[in-house]
Amino acid sequence: MRRLRIGILDLVTKSPKVSLYGRIMNANLASIMPQVLGVWCEQEGHDVTLVCYTGLENLVTELPRDLDLLFIGAFTQSAQLAYALSHLFRARGTVTVLGGPHARCYPEDARKYFDYVLGFTDRTVVGEVLRDCRPHRPYGAHLAAGSQPVELPNLRQRWKFVEATLRKAPTIKIVPMIGSLGCPYTCCFCIDSTVEYQPLGFEELRDDLAFLLTKMKHPLVGWHDPNFGVRFDDYMEAVEAAVPQGRMRHIAESSLSLLSEPHLKRLQRNGFRAILPGIESWYDLGNKSKTRRTGMDKVTQVAEHVNMILRYIPYIQTNFVLGLDTDEGPEPFELTKRFLDLAPGAFPAFSLLSAFGRAAPLNLEYQRAGRVVPFPFTFLNNNHAMNVRPKHYTWPAFYDRLVDLTRYAFSWGAIRRRLGATSGAIPKWMNVMRAMSSEGWGRIAYHATIRRLLDRDPTVRGFMDGETVRLPAFYSERIVHEMGPMYEHLPAGAVMHDPNAYLRSSVQELTVALPAPGRRAARPAHSRENAVTPSSTMGPI
Ligand code: B12
Numbered sequence: 400m401r402r403l404r405i406g407i408l409d410l411v412t413k414s415p416k417v418s419l420y421g422r423i424m425n426a427n428l429a430s431i432m433p434q435v436l437g438v439w440c441e442q443e444g445h446d447v448t449l450v451c452y453t454g455l456e457n458l459v460t461e462l463p464r465d466l467d468l469l470f471i472g473a474f475t476q477s478a479q480l481a482y483a484l485s486h487l488f489r490a491r492g493t494v495t496v497l498g499g500p501h502a503r504c505y506p507e508d509a510r511k512y513f514d515y516v517l518g519f520t521d522r523t524v525v526g527e528v529l530r531d532c533r534p535h536r537p538y539g540a541h542l543a544a545g546s547q548p549v550e551l552p553n554l555r556q557r558w559k560f561v562e563a564t565l566r567k568a569p570t571i572k573i574v575p576m577i578g579s580l581g582c583p584y585t586c587c588f589c590i591d592s593t594v595e596y597q598p599l600g601f602e603e604l605r606d607d608l609a610f611l612l613t614k615m616k617h618p619l620v621g622w623h624d625p626n627f628g629v630r631f632d633d634y635m636e637a638v639e640a641a642v643p644q645g646r647m648r649h650i651a652e653s654s655l656s657l658l659s660e661p662h663l664k665r666l667q668r669n670g671f672r673a674i675l676p677g678i679e680s681w682y683d684l685g686n687k688s689k690t691r692r693t694g695m696d697k698v699t700q701v702a703e704h705v706n707m708i709l710r711y712i713p714y715i716q717t718n719f720v721l722g723l724d725t726d727e728g729p730e731p732f733e734l735t736k737r738f739l740d741l742a743p744g745a746f747p748a749f750s751l752l753s754a755f756g757r758a759a760p761l762n763l764e765y766q767r768a769g770r771v772v773p774f775p776f777t778f779l780n781n782n783h784a785m786n787v788r789p790k791h792y793t794w795p796a797f798y799d800r801l802v803d804l805t806r807y808a809f810s811w812g813a814i815r816r817r818l819g820a821t822s823g824a825i826p827k828w829m830n831v832m833r834a835m836s837s838e839g840w841g842r843i844a845y846h847a848t849i850r851r852l853l854d855r856d857p858t859v860r861g862f863m864d865g866e867t868v869r870l871p872a873f874y875s876e877r878i879v880h881e882m883g884p885m886y887e888h889l890p891a892g893a894v895m896h897d898p899n900a901y902l903r904s905s906v907q908e909l910t911v912a913l914p915a916p917g918r919r920a921a922r923p924a925h926s927r928e929n930a931v932t933p934s935s936t937m938g939p940i
């Protein structure tokens with residue numbers, strides 16, 4: 400095989416317009432897989448340039464002009480930026496590959512703009528791309544391993560890429576680590592609800608932690624495990640064997656059901672400083688919170704639990720999904736406000752219900768019911784748009800409650816209460832900073848704008864109600880603004896996508912008529928029999 404000049408681009412943001420918070424934090428959102436790819440490609444004998452795009456780099460000049468192959472890792476919110484870059488580099492003779500959440504969720508669309516689109520990616524799949532390395536146009540080849548990789552390169556092997564990325568983080572530097580893939584829970588909206596839980600090896604983990612201590616004095620580790628601590632004792636034993644007390648700090652996403660008091664004591668001893676559990680809903684997904692209760696009973700129980708967590712872990716972000724089908728009327732929103740009163744130290748992160756293409760089997764049901772709104776990808780980040788029409792709310796009613804809840808959560812009163820209930824300078828600073836930035840006040844302003852447009856701009860209401868697929872000017876102008884100079888490289892047709900592509904490609908013979916624009920489907924479907932498993936061959940899906 401000839402020696403290839405390979406570029407790897409990790410898009411952690413979608414725009415060159417970077418907030419103050421973004422300047423501090425973006426490099427800390429880097430993904431692990433682009434670094435993994437860097438190791439694998441070098442081991443195959445190729446030259447690699449890896450760039451983590453934090454919004455500040457010049458994408459046209461940072462990568463060598465004469466690349467043979469360009470891998471781009473993108474979330475759906477960065478899809479349009481990825482498409483524009485692919486277009487630009489293909490014109491220069493480069494073969495392009497897309498991987499990451501967007502490629503997993505929207506392969507049908509991504510194949511129009513990339514030569515390869517990768518689902519689950521292991522070394523064999525990467526080897527196939529490196530050997531084949533040729534243009535596949537007009538539709539790219541879709542490759543995916545049958546399951547998640549069983550092993551990944553260790554931190555020592557990834558280190559040069561980690562180090563280069565962390566150099567871009569001016570103050571807080573978070574080292575990305577992972578110890579497991581998949582999840583044993585089955586939250587119906589989640590990409591990992593159908594991916595088996597699989598630890599990556601605790602001995603390797605111990606070695607990684609020991610290695611990290613040779614590189615940084617007091618490292619801060621960000622665990623990318625979808626659900627950290629499922630094999631709790633094994634994890635803690637690995638940490639305790641490798642790390643002397645007080646030498647390392649950790650951040651992890653974990654479910655409340657794993658955060659019992661004895662576990663919290665051990666997490667505290669081992670330096671866990673921030674934890675991000677999903678509460679999701681007051682009516683659904685009780686298994687994650689270890690409760691069968693619903694409504695106010697659940698609020699009280701979860702608030703007590705969160706307050707107990709705060710006695711051991713200084714920072715907690717509680718994640719909620721708004722707009723689930725189980726929600727109806729003012730109650731779910733009012734309950735969240737009561738929760739914030741009862742657990743004032745928690746930083747709330749609200750996600751709008753989003754159907755990310757193939758991410759979850761449940762999305763087929765939304766598509767069959769004609770409930771998916773074709774918002775351009777750039778808005779699909781759980782905040783800038785909710786692309787599932789709510790079951791029990793009109794859009795104005797939903798946005799009224801959303802704006803009200805967001806204002807409540809990031810009011811001066813709530814910020815003060817959060818400060819009072821948080822200990823430690825960094826957690827206090829994070830809470831204030833996040834509330835005042837795009838995540839808090841910025842979001843209040845954004846949601847309030849959408850609410851106003853729902854009254855004043857019939858094109859917005861018509862689009863969200865599914866009466867037209869014509870993108871309102873508010874959204875098209877925002878894409879131009881967000882993409883900046885890269886907008887001119889966006890290929891024709893790449894602003895919009897087919898929101899029902901998953902359904903279309905997973906049904907061999909359509910027995911249910913797909914909804915025409917502006918119309919709902921004839922009947923809702925309940926089965927999952929048409930769910931597609933990842934392909935393991937190259938070629939059209
Ligand atoms: C850890 C995590 C984070 C971390 C780290 C992010 C990061 N850069 O990796 C943090 C907290 C920063 C984060 C932030 C966000 N996240 Co997040 N996150 C996750 C989580 C829990 C695990 C992802 C993970 O690392 N898995 C381990 C890796 C090894 O497996 P994998 O992701 O399945 O990747 C496989 C393939 O896709 C492929 N692959 C992955 N990357 C690449 C790159 C290339 C080049 C190639 C070739 C292949 C490849 O190889 C892997 C092995 O098979 C997932 C949910 C989940 N349960 O998966 C959500 C998830 C990925 N996040 C999601 C979202 C929406 C966000 C945010 C937009 C939330 C927000 N509003 O802020 C931001 C966006 C940040 C960004 N960089 O743009 C969505 C993405 C949906 C989508 N289609 O875009 C997910 C799926 C959760 C969900 N809502 O269902 N997230």
Ligand code: SF4
Nearest residue numbers: 582584586589592625
């Ligand atoms: S616990 Fe978290 S990672 Fe696991 S299925 Fe539920 S939402 Fe997904």
